[in-house]
Amino acid sequence: MNIRRQYSLPNCTLVLEGLSDMNNPLDNNLSIVVNVECYFATINQKLEGGRAFLESLVKAVNAYAQECLSGVHHPRESGQEGDRVELTPLDNGFLHRLTWYSAAEPQTEPVSLDLTTVQFFDLVEAVDQFIADSQALPDFSIKLQPVSRRYRQPDEPVVQRAIPATMGLVGIAIATLMVYFLPIPEVKKPEPKPQASPTQTAPTGQTLPPGAAPQPPNP
Secondary structure (H helix, E strand, O other): EEEEEEEEOOOEEEEEEEEEOOOOOOOOOOOOOOOOOEEOOOOOOOOOOOHHHHHHHHHHHHHHHHHHHHOOOOOOOOOOOOOOOEEEEEOOOOOEEEEOOOOOOOOOOOEEEEEHHHHHHHHHHHHHHHOOOEEEOOOOOOOOOOOOHHHOOOOOHHHHHHHHHHHHHHHHHHHHHHHOOOOOOOOOOOOOOOOOOOOEEEEEEEEEOOOOOOOOOOO
16 A cells, blocks of 8 residues: 655655555555655755665754754764765855765766755754654664764863953952052041121111121211
């Protein structure tokens, strides 16, 4: 019985076509893959192959996704016979080149597709859906291993990592010493304002300055 399994994302579609187990007529699982197609939105050319192409695609996608998320570059398998898929970043960092070397046509130029980051992660999701699908190739498995420690970039020495913190503490200490040795400003108490003496009024109604005696009126 012919079986078709399709994993569709907005920007990527992965299609598997094949047969069920011929020895079990009631089996609805896709046990034998005959054709695999992978195509992307806005890209006219599609990738097409058999099980070898599918296995190479899954390995390449998982390895490259691990590299993108971890930021650790590590060499991948080379010299693989049959269909081979490779993923490499482009210079601008926003595109990812997927290259497919077809075993059916080894003399022809490999097919290269430049994927955006959105298209690539839709491809990752399509591959994940296929791996999680228990009705598609039950015998298919992929071994995921962490990146070897030898590909990890050396950690920054503790002395260099401590330099910024040390410089910050030194700056605080210098500022504290400068404040300590600055002279303490003198605080002067405000002098009381002189109060004005009450004015005296002459008998004639004239206003006299303070301390002046009133003059008797003329006869």
